[in-house]
Amino acid sequence: MKARGLNALRGLRDELARRAVETEQARQRALAAHKEALRLQRQFADAVGPVHTMPQHSLAAPTRLQPMPEPRQTVLDEQAALREAMSD
Numbered sequence: 678m679k680a681r682g683l684n685a686l687r688g689l690r691d692e693l694a695r696r697a698v699e700t701e702q703a704r705q706r707a708l709a710a711h712k713e714a715l716r717l718q719r720q721f722a723d724a725v726g727p728v729h730t731m732p733q734h735s736l737a738a739p740t741r742l743q744p745m746p747e748p749r750q751t752v753l754d755e756q757a758a759l760r761e762a763m764s765d
Contacts, residue, residue, distance in 0.1 A: 722728040 718728075
């Protein structure tokens, strides 16, 4: 496709302008969401008093191992099959 002058680039200019507007709108939405989150955090702190965020790494690890799973239904099925086999 040959360009017939700068007027042929009008579509590209319009597309770039549209993308710039969309990017700015997305930035504004993200900023508004961040401000809303801060407002809710302050509102909570005002309601209950000073609030400090706990670090994520301070969670306690489980201290004991989980028991091995017991195949209870399999054991019951085998017992029932054995009882049925012996009753014949």
